Amino acid sequence: MKYLFSAWEELGPLLQGAPLFLFLDYDGTLAPIAATPAKAKILPGNKKILEELSNTLGIKLAIISGREMGDIKSRLGLKNIIYAANHGLEIDGPRIKFKSQVGLKFRKTIKNIHDHLKNKLSEVRGALIEDKGLSLSLHYRMVKDAEVPRVKALFHELVIVPLVKNKIKVTGGKKVLKIRPAVKWDKGKVTLWLLARQQFNQGNKKILPVYIGDDLTDEDAFKALRNKGITIVVGKTSGSYAQFYLKDAVEVGEFLQRIKLCRN
Ligand SMILES: [Mg+2]
Numbered sequence: 001m002k003y004l005f006s007a008w009e010e011l012g013p014l015l016q017g018a019p020l021f022l023f024l025d026y027d028g029t030l031a032p033i034a035a036t037p038a039k040a041k042i043l044p045g046n047k048k049i050l051e052e053l054s055n056t057l058g059i060k061l062a063i064i065s066g067r068e069m070g071d072i073k074s075r076l077g078l079k080n081i082i083y084a085a086n087h088g089l090e091i092d093g094p095r096i097k098f099k100s101q102v103g104l105k106f107r108k109t110i111k112n113i114h115d116h117l118k119n120k121l122s123e124v125r126g127a128l129i130e131d132k133g134l135s136l137s138l139h140y141r142m143v144k145d146a147e148v149p150r151v152k153a154l155f156h157e158l159v160i161v162p163l164v165k166n167k168i169k170v171t172g173g174k175k176v177l178k179i180r181p182a183v184k185w186d187k188g189k190v191t192l193w194l195l196a197r198q199q200f201n202q203g204n205k206k207i208l209p210v211y212i213g214d215d216l217t218d219e220d221a222f223k224a225l226r227n228k229g230i231t232i233v234v235g236k237t238s239g240s241y242a243q244f245y246l247k248d249a250v251e252v253g254e255f256l257q258r259i260k261l262c263r264n
Contacts, residue, residue: 001236001240001244002243003237005254005255007244008258014208015208015210016263018207018208019058019059019202019205019206019207020058020060020207020208020210021061021194021195021207021210022053022060022259023064023191024211024212025063025064025187026072027065027066028214029212029249030249031046031075033174036139036142037067037130037137040075042075042076043250045250046249046256047076050076053259054079054081058263059263060082061078062191063081064088064190065084066086066087066132066178067085068085069083069086069090069092072085073092080094085132086132088187088190089135089183090134096197100134100185102181106181107133109162109168113136113159117138117155120154121138124143124147125142126144127142127151134181135181136179138176139175139176140177141174152177167181169181169182171217186221187213187217187218187220187221188220188221188223191209191221191224192224195207208229208230209228210231211232213234213242214233214235214236218233222242223241231243232255233245233246234247234248
């Protein structure tokens with residue numbers, strides 16, 4: 001993997017001309033990871049540059065997040081962009097609205113797991129359950145190290161039945177365990193779908209996709225965009241399908257600034 005700013009000679013010309021579709025994850029990408037999901041705020045500079053880019057001709061923006069729709073929208077507060085929440089199970093933006101029906105059927109399973117988890121983890125300090133309707137996350141960043149194995153064991157015990165019945169998918173992440181419906185839909189598929197749709201709307205004009213993310217669920221998008229666009233992982237220098245890396249959310253902002261500059 002190359003450090004993105006060291007590869008500018010190769011990248012700069014690509015970003016100058018073609019219509020761009022920027023896909024951005026939120027946590028760890030636009031907002032530094034915080035102690036709890038509620039505290040993860042977008043860097044003010046990143047918000048400002050996103051707003052500018054959202055009003056720049058030839059640039060389309062989408063936020064692809066595991067967060068719930070209302071949550072991610074209020075954290076960005078920008079109008080002219082597409083929001084793909086719950087890993088793409090809900091999409092909302094200018095002239096686009098989508099909610100997975102498979103996801104709706106799945107709510108009952110999620111609710112069950114949520115209730116059981118809440119019950120079992122009530123005495124574990126720092127365990128945080130985030131119910132996002134169509135998905136669920138268990139955050140253990142605030143749990144004492146010695147207690148983490150117990151939290152993980154409890155989680156796996158509760159998800160094993162729906163997991164073997166193929167009702168749900170379980171993924172890890174940065175101090176988090178995530179449950180999603182077992183549908184063939186992920187950040188990679190939603191990215192390809194949004195890209196194809198945009199290409200169709202513009203009379204099949206070629207569009208260059210750029211995807212920036214930091215965690216396991218973003219790897220599906222890095223894989224999907226192989227040889228199709230520019231993929232950037234944040235905070236790692238190896239062990240990713242992305243072609244380039246950036247160090248942190250501040251550098252993501254710098255990269256977006258550079259895009260803006262070379263489009264003027
Ligand atoms: Mg992330």
